[in-house]
Amino acid sequence: MDFSALNKSAANSFNQQKSLIKKVLAGKTVKCSNCKTLISIKTSVDSVMIKCEKNCTDIKLDAELMK
Ligand SMILES: [Zn+2]
Structure with missing residues (x-):
């Protein structure tokens, strides 16, 4: 089985989540x-x-994410 595509999208959404968290913690308005x-x-x-x-x-x- 080939999971490479799945892993890639999981990593992308993790990075998106991380940048979203950073913005919210910085007090920015995020929708x-x-x-x-x-x-x-x-x-x-x-x-x-x-x-x-x-x-x-x-x-x-x-x-880990709060660092
Ligand atoms: Zn929503």
């Missing part, structure tokens, strides 16, 4: 590419989430 609502940071006791209003963008931040 969800899917539903066009505003993406905001939600913090809870044990995690930091980045979400749009419809929750189609729903990224949980880990320590």
